[in-house]
Amino acid sequence: MxxxxxxxxxxxHDVVSPLHSKxxxxxxxxxSSESLSAVNTVTLIPSHRKTAKSSTxxxxxxxxxxxxxxxxxxxxxPHRYPSKGKKNDSGGSLNEVTSENGAFKAKNHYRQARVDGxxxxxxxxxxxxxxxxxxxxxxxxxxxxxTADNEQYFTAQWFYRAEDTVIKVHGDLVDKQRVFISxxxxxxxxxxxxxxVKIAKITPNMDFAKKEKAIxxxxxxxxxxxxxxxxxxxxxxxETTPKVESDVSSxxxxxxxxxxxxxxxxxxxxxxxxxxxADLAEWSLLDLYSGCGAMxxxxxxxxxxxxxxxxxxxxxxxxxxxxxxxxxxxxxTQVRNEAAENFLNLLKAWHNLCGDFKLLGSKRSDPDPDMDxxxxxxxxxxxxxxxxxxxxxxxxxxxxxxxxVCHGDPNNVKKxxxxxxxxxxxxxPSEDTWEPVDGLRDCKEVLKDFVxxxxxxxLLPLPGDADFIxxxxxxxxxxxxxxxxxxxxxxxDVKNKQLLVYMDIIEFLKPKYVxxxxxxxxxxxxxxxxxxxxxxxxxxxxxxxxxxxxxxGSYGLPQFRMRVFLWGALRTHKLPxxxxxxxEVVSRGFVPAEFEEITVAYDSKDTCQLGDALFLEDxxxxxxxxxxxxxxxxRKYGAAPRTEFQRYIRLKRNEMVGNIHPSQNQSGRILxxxxxxxxxxxxxxxxxxxxxxxxxxxxDLPGVLVKDNKVEWDPKVDRVLLASGKPLVPDYxxxxxxxxxxxxxxxxxWDEIVSTVVTRAEPxxxxxxxxxxxxxxxxxxxxxxxxxxxxxxLCGTVKERYIQVGNAVAVPVALxxxxxxxxACQGLSNDKPLTTVPFKYPTCLSLSSSAPIHSNDD
Numbered sequence: 001m002x003x004x005x006x007x008x009x010x011x012x013h014d015v016v017s018p019l020h021s022k023x024x025x026x027x028x029x030x031x032s033s034e035s036l037s038a039v040n041t042v043t044l045i046p047s048h049r050k051t052a053k054s055s056t057x058x059x060x061x062x063x064x065x066x067x068x069x070x071x072x073x074x075x076x077x078p079h080r081y082p083s084k085g086k087k088n089d090s091g092g093s094l095n096e097v098t099s100e101n102g103a104f105k106a107k108n109h110y111r112q113a114r115v116d117g118x119x120x121x122x123x124x125x126x127x128x129x130x131x132x133x134x135x136x137x138x139x140x141x142x143x144x145x146x147t148a149d150n151e152q153y154f155t156a157q158w159f160y161r162a163e164d165t166v167i168k169v170h171g172d173l174v175d176k177q178r179v180f181i182s183x184x185x186x187x188x189x190x191x192x193x194x195x196x197v198k199i200a201k202i203t204p205n206m207d208f209a210k211k212e213k214a215i216x217x218x219x220x221x222x223x224x225x226x227x228x229x230x231x232x233x234x235x236x237x238x239e240t241t242p243k244v245e246s247d248v249s250s251x252x253x254x255x256x257x258x259x260x261x262x263x264x265x266x267x268x269x270x271x272x273x274x275x276x277x278a279d280l281a282e283w284s285l286l287d288l289y290s291g292c293g294a295m296x297x298x299x300x301x302x303x304x305x306x307x308x309x310x311x312x313x314x315x316x317x318x319x320x321x322x323x324x325x326x327x328x329x330x331x332x333t334q335v336r337n338e339a340a341e342n343f344l345n346l347l348k349a350w351h352n353l354c355g356d357f358k359l360l361g362s363k364r365s366d367p368d369p370d371m372d373x374x375x376x377x378x379x380x381x382x383x384x385x386x387x388x389x390x391x392x393x394x395x396x397x398x399x400x401x402x403x404x405v406c407h408g409d410p411n412n413v414k415k416x417x418x419x420x421x422x423x424x425x426x427x428x429p430s431e432d433t434w435e436p437v438d439g440l441r442d443c444k445e446v447l448k449d450f451v452x453x454x455x456x457x458x459l460l461p462l463p464g465d466a467d468f469i470x471x472x473x474x475x476x477x478x479x480x481x482x483x484x485x486x487x488x489x490x491x492x493d494v495k496n497k498q499l500l501v502y503m504d505i506i507e508f509l510k511p512k513y514v515x516x517x518x519x520x521x522x523x524x525x526x527x528x529x530x531x532x533x534x535x536x537x538x539x540x541x542x543x544x545x546x547x548x549x550x551x552x553g554s555y556g557l558p559q560f561r562m563r564v565f566l567w568g569a570l571r572t573h574k575l576p577x578x579x580x581x582x583x584e585v586v587s588r589g590f591v592p593a594e595f596e597e598i599t600v601a602y603d604s605k606d607t608c609q610l611g612d613a614l615f616l617e618d619x620x621x622x623x624x625x626x627x628x629x630x631x632x633x634x635r636k637y638g639a640a641p642r643t644e645f646q647r648y649i650r651l652k653r654n655e656m657v658g659n660i661h662p663s664q665n666q667s668g669r670i671l672x673x674x675x676x677x678x679x680x681x682x683x684x685x686x687x688x689x690x691x692x693x694x695x696x697x698x699x700d701l702p703g704v705l706v707k708d709n710k711v712e713w714d715p716k717v718d719r720v721l722l723a724s725g726k727p728l729v730p731d732y733x734x735x736x737x738x739x740x741x742x743x744x745x746x747x748x749x750w751d752e753i754v755s756t757v758v759t760r761a762e763p764x765x766x767x768x769x770x771x772x773x774x775x776x777x778x779x780x781x782x783x784x785x786x787x788x789x790x791x792x793x794l795c796g797t798v799k800e801r802y803i804q805v806g807n808a809v810a811v812p813v814a815l816x817x818x819x820x821x822x823x824a825c826q827g828l829s830n831d832k833p834l835t836t837v838p839f840k841y842p843t844c845l846s847l848s849s850s851a852p853i854h855s856n857d858d
Contacts, residue, residue: 062113063108063112120141123142128156128188138220140157158185167539170533180224181236184228197219199219200217200218201221202221205571228597230598231546234831288470290315290471293329294786296814299470299515299815300312301656321794321796334460347508350454354462400426402421405419405459411434463510467825468511470515470516471517474498478519478522478524487525490530506538513825515566518566519564524592535566546566546833547598548565549599549600551581554600556645557785559785563813576824576825576829577833582611585613620784623671623674624638629678647842669790674780678798681723682724685723686722690769692771697746730764733745745763754767754768759805779805787810
């Protein structure tokens with residue numbers, strides 16, 4: 001990503017990076033133990049013993065039978081046999097120890113060896129000697145050769161245990177018999193072989209009985225490959241089962257038995273990964289921790305461009321105002337304002353109810369976001385008027401119907417459980433109450449009616465209903481602002497509980513695809529404990545998985561905003577790649593060095609044509625001026641768009657993605673949420689004195705000196721006071737980051753970007769002042785920096801709307817991910833972790849040919 005600066009660096013954009021990753025060299029087929037230990041992203045197989053040995057043959061380890069014919073050996077392992085007469089760099093003959101590519105030069109190749117009295121064939125699997133106090137390594141013998149110095153070697157293709165991968169400390173999540181084949185190979189002395197090991201290869205869709213039989217007859221099994229790029233666990237599509245040549249020497253001992261490899265076992269119906277034809281009609285999305293819906297909005301946009309109709313059918317968030325915003329903009333979605341753990345309990349209870357009424361497996365219709373909307377709009381005034389007449393003195397009430405269901409404590413009586421919202425006969429909506437399921441045991445027919453209607457309309461997803469689950473479970477326990485972080489047991493911290501809940505929901509609903517988003521701190525905190533847990537849970541649930549970090553600015557926004565994205569896909573489907581950057585980006589952040597390799601970026605040697613980096617002026621220069629005390633939520637633009645970004649961001653939703661061409665006349669369109677957080681009088685007075693020029697901040701106020709990038713009071717200047725009597729320059733600004741930060745009351749500039757859009761619009765410790773106006777950036781200006789369409793209207797107080805925007809996933813990032821999802825679910829992507837996208841945000845419109853996603857129009 002070019003030169004990286006820490007977040008506190010005052011230089012905002014010393015370089016515009018093409019987002020070429022400063023990658024280490026790819027791990028070659030033969031590497032030293034020193035080079036492997038330097039790769040911190042994962043724990044790789046460490047033992048690469050290439051120390052010189054005596055030329056005498058170890059009698060307990062030797063090759064058996066005749067060498068492989070020279071022509072066959074040269075054809076299969078040409079790197080061991082350099083051309084005759086070729087010279088090395090020093091002018092000497094290559095006929096010494098190594099060939100020109102650094103690999104050992106071979107004199108002969110063999111198909112068999114005997115180690116400690118046991119015969120090993122080519123492609124046998126074996127345990128390989130490890131260091132003291134460590135379990136033996138696991139390898140496939142893919143080559144046996146004798147060097148020019150009569151040394152006896154074999155090439156190992158390594159299997160990884162879960163703890164050898166990025167999962168590390170969470171290896172106990174994965175079956176102890178399960179290992180993962182890798183692409184890593186290296187040479188080892190023949191006498192490092194310890195013993196044979198039988199390893200079964202398990203393929204997707206394998207019949208359960210066959211799988212159990214195969215695993216039971218072997219020591220270990222493998223069903224995925226693990227590759228270092230983007231920490232990928234994927235299907236074995238590209239692996240071909242090695243076969244031993246038929247002309248094996250007749251000296252095979254009866255001890256050889258099985259070669260230790262159980263061959264490829266056929267899949268049910270002969271179907272492989274990606275062979276299932278995608279249903280182009282509609283894919284259902286569940287958005288967990290949805291916020292106001294930015295992630296699912298972008299995913300649906302991107303999927304539409306790829307030719308897939310992805311619809312957000314269900315969304316869940318604990319923030320009431322965010323739920324209202326999502327529902328306002330996505331009326332087709334069933335939005336639930338509840339805690340995710342309550343939602344999980346509800347899903348389980350709902351599944352049981354559907355089973356109790358023998359509904360599971362019966363025919364269902366399309367989901368309905370408002371199952372009872374027509375009934376709730378019935379005229380109820382007559383019922384209200386006669387309620388007192390119809391009510392008997394016995395105070396017995398009759399249930400008319402059930403309106404909704406939840407799991408929790410809706411009555412705040414500290415009795416959590418399954419509750420139904422009841423409409424009482426003779427009463428109107430204002431008298432609806434939440435009643436526990438136990439209180440409705442005498443209303444079985446009413447309960448059955450509600451469950452049947454809910455089942456048919458997919459009121460709640462049952463296992464298999466949600467094709468795709470996305471979400472960003474909050475992990476406040478990893479935040480650097482949390483002084484009480486539990487570094488020893490992060491999963492015991494209640495602030496990290498939602499990661500467990502998120503994975504539990506995935507395990508219950510078993511969607512085809514999963515996408516998890518989170519802050520980079522999940523890979524910084526406690527040795528990436530939570531990030532490793534997340535990928536470990538997916539793999540343990542039999543999902544393919546890969547992890548990457550994406551910068552929002554790389555996809556057409558004027559902010560850096562690095563986030564972690566974790567893909568998951570069932571083994572019957574293709575694992576989506578990450579979309580490569582489409583734009584240059586100003587680097588204003590850093591990533592953990594240990595995980596730098598998973599930054600989604602072009603390799604430094606690759607050529608790419610990226611769009612120009614976007615700056616603040618590109619995004620917000622067309623918006624009308626507003627004052628610090630502006631409270632109007634709706635207004636007209638007052639000026640024409642000045643940039644391509646501004647023209648696109650003003651479109652209606654059905655114009656952005658779909659075959660609806662944008663209207664030529666946009667003059668009557670309304671701008672929403674263009675109002676700032678009103679600063680108190682003291683802060684407003686301070687802001688008014690910050691110069692309107694690039695780099696201005698509190699350091700430009702009278703009485704402040706800067707020496708070696710550190711502030712101190714000017715002894716020659718009396719401290720200036722505000723009208724309130726408080727100091728113009730507050731103490732907290734002088735002491736922030738030990739006086740080295742220029743952020744307090746910092747003014748942004750037109751040719752700059754922000755490091756990330758924040759949830760709190762207070763200027764005390766961040767640069768968020770408008771370049772030319774005495775105020776902080778408005779809600780709409782922040783929303784534009786996140787890629788929200790201007791037509792996306794938000795609900796709640798000003799502070800609540802800032803929170804919704806700041807917590808959102810940048811829409812263009814989600815859009816690019818939605819596009820690669822669409823390719824994968826149609827079987828159109830290859831197995832590589834990265835792919836290019838044929839568009840640059842915000843010019844997606846011309847590429848879409850599918851129907852509009854959203855039916856509501858402005």
